[in-house]
Amino acid sequence: MGSIRTRLGRARRAAVHRIAVPLRARLLRSVFLPLRGRRSARVLYAAVLDGQTMNLHAELPAAARAADGAELLLGRGRSPHRSPARVHTDRSGRVLVDAAVLLGAGTGGVPVRTGATRLRLSVRTGRRTRSYPLLLVEGPHTYRGTTRPMAASPISGDRYRIGRSLTGSARLRHAPARPGAEVVDVHIEHARIDVRLRLVGLPAEDPWCEFVASGRRIPCALTETEPGVWRAEAPLAGMYPLSGRREHWDVLLHSGERRPHRVARLLHDLSDPQRVLAMRPVVVAPRKDALMSVEPRYTPAGNLRFTCRRVEETA
Known part of the structure; x- marks a missing residue:
């Protein structure tokens, strides 16, 4: 309702x-502009x-x-x-x-x-x-x-x-600035995802992150690498899809008692961040004898998202 x-x-x-x-x-042109x-x-x-x-x-x-x-x-x-x-x-x-x-x-x-x-x-x-x-x-x-x-x-x-x-x-x-978490940089390595971010419009009160998919959560500590810039690391092994379907992982920032904020690209001049900021998928081996494709991308709202799917090996 x-x-x-x-x-x-x-x-x-x-x-x-x-x-x-x-x-x-019309009122401005006909009345106030002449006056x-x-x-x-x-x-x-x-x-x-x-x-x-x-x-x-x-x-x-x-x-x-x-x-x-x-x-x-x-x-x-x-x-x-x-x-x-x-x-x-x-x-x-x-x-x-x-x-x-x-x-x-x-x-x-x-x-x-x-x-x-x-x-x-x-x-x-x-x-x-x-x-x-x-x-x-x-x-x-x-x-x-x-x-x-x-x-x-x-x-x-x-x-x-x-x-x-x-x-x-x-x-x-x-x-004033809308509270949020702004993406600074993203790196995908063989065993982990490295996300750099900064807080906008809110104080850093014991901040921490979590990577969230449907029914799954990976909490991550934040390390301040330089003044105002924080790093979150998530193990790729924990993001391997449990089924044959692909899974979408969002990144949430927690700070103090406030509601969590999605880590996103907020401060930009792009009409369509999803298309302009497109990134190439990367194939990694997070587990023994298991390949996974990781595609970092931005949603139409600018939120950072990682799509993971299994990759079957061919002869």
């Missing part, structure tokens, strides 16, 4: 989204492509066409963070501003509070300085292909995206 309610709730939200988004875009266009800088492009660097491209209003300098302001109050921006004129005479800002204290960038952060441009014309809000009319760009913008920082896992207020003002939205 709960799953049915969840699906109905998602369907209702999707229906509201399909109606609200075009309506909001605010002369007093705002219009955003032509804004995105966080690599998960931690905000790129901004905007057009200044006619009142600022003589501008000779600009800064991007992040935050409210008297002491917002100031980042340098470049002012230039294109062939059609538009005065444009470009800025790139590294985000997140953990990456050596600008510390950003959780939630929405106000964005403005401080424009200098001679000795005069004026602040302009950034008007975001167009919605986010749709990316198609094998890659897309990073949904989270590859270092901290924090999530940044460009949003807008009800009246169209650009906002930088920040959410």
Whole structure:
């Protein structure tokens, strides 16, 4: 019953989204753009492509066409963070501003509070300085292909995206990292599987791993090989299929009293990690007179999985 309610709730939200988004875009173009266009800088492009660097491209209003300098302001109050921006004129005479800002204290960038952060441009014309809000009319760009913008920082896992207020003002939205275990490396040797991983968004409270198949579990201790990187080793002999059918092994991380997390590739820019990150199967002899094929791969959700099947020897 709960799953049915969840699906109905998602369907209702999707229906509201399909109606609200075009309506909001028309409202911005017909009402707020004419009202605010002369007093705002219009955003032509804004995105966080690599998960931690905000790129901004905007057009200044006619009142600022003589501008000779600009800064991007992040935050409210008297002491917002100031980042340098470049002012230039294109062939059609538009005065444009470009800025790139590294985000997140953990990456050596600008510390950003959780939630929405106000964005403005401080424009200098001679000795005069004026602040302009950034008007975001167009919605986010749709990316198609094998890659897309990073949904989270590859270092901290924090999530940044460009949003807008009800009246169209650009906002930088920040959410903390989702807890998880990120794959660093995978090695298959003759007798064992070696998985390197790091914890994202959760502390290391006596962490340990287990390889899990249908009805079978192999607990594994974790060893910290370098700061923040842990290694789990599983014996291949324990993963040999008990029947003629192949078996799928997932890797779970346990830390403290929290629920286990699947070890996965979470911090990437791939649209289809299962296809792009495909790995070749390896044939090993985990037991005497027994061959086994081990295929490491990623599920459509990015979870790490090992498919094991028996290999019959031929004459």
